[in-house]
Amino acid sequence: KQEVTQIPAALSVPEGENLVLNCSFTDSAIYNLQWFRQDPGKGLTSLLLIQSSQREQTSGRLNASLDKSSGRSTLYIAASQPGDSATYLCAVRPGTYKYIFGTGTRLKVLA
Amino acid sequence: DAGVTQSPTHLIKTRGQQVTLRCSPKSGHDTVSWYQQALGQGPQFIFQYYEEEERQRGNFPDRFSGHQFPNYSSELNVNALLLGDSALYLCASSPGWGTGDTQYFGPGTRLTVL
Numbered sequence: 200k201q202e203v204t205q206i207p208a209a210l211s212v213p214e215g216e217n218l219v220l221n222c223s224f225t226d227s228a229i230y231n232l233q234w235f236r237q238d239p240g241k242g243l244t245s246l247l248l249i250q251s252s253q254r255e256q257t258s259g260r261l262n263a264s265l266d267k268s269s270g271r272s273t274l275y276i277a278a279s280q281p282g283d284s285a286t287y288l289c290a291v292r293p294g295t296y297k298y299i300f301g302t303g304t305r306l307k308v309l310a
Numbered sequence: 311d312a313g314v315t316q317s318p319t320h321l322i323k324t325r326g327q328q329v330t331l332r333c334s335p336k337s338g339h340d341t342v343s344w345y346q347q348a349l350g351q352g353p354q355f356i357f358q359y360y361e362e363e364e365r366q367r368g369n370f371p372d373r374f375s376g377h378q379f380p381n382y383s384s385e386l387n388v389n390a391l392l393l394g395d396s397a398l399y400l401c402a403s404s405p406g407w408g409t410g411d412t413q414y415f416g417p418g419t420r421l422t423v424l
Contacts, residue, residue, distance in 0.1 A: 203352070233412065235415075240398070240418075240420065241417055241418070242314075242400055242415045242416050242417040242418045243353070243400065243402075243415040244415075245412055245413075245414070245415075248412050288352055288353075290352070290353075296343070296355070296358050296365060296366040297343065297355035297358065297366065297368065298353075298355070298413065299355070300352030300353050300354070301352050302350070302351055302352045303352055
């Protein structure tokens, strides 16, 4: 059974810091992995999608890597800003139907 | 281009009642998935609809049912509500069901069961 774990559960950093969020999954048989952002009480915003054949994806200050064989992904946020404060969710797609989500990392960037 | 829309935004019901949530997919999308997100948890897959048929179902009881209409919009129905059904219900749409297709999520419906 595929399980997704995110560490740390919560993180508080001063503005300007570079930070890394971690995601691990138990079954390497995935089609892709996606990182989402969720603001309090809101829906999900897709940040980066990495196909199983890819190693990393970049968008602006965000970089996500995927090591399928070890069951790990990291989301790197450069020069963090207070507007980055949100919950970040990692999700893997084991088949054509659904995503399996982790419980998220709650990030707070202090001004 | 409107994204995924959901209605209502918030809903309060009492135990034992029935509720219907609605979702309109992003333009050009024909596949709709529903997720339940309890407070402090990640979303959990309920089911997915394509061509008006339920294609796969997660580990949810039969009290949870759905429907997809010819215009691809979808409804989620929950019968005999329990306190534990209180959650954010998210709808996601995609342009097909290929593994390369990302799912676009709506803002969700917050259901509170008293």
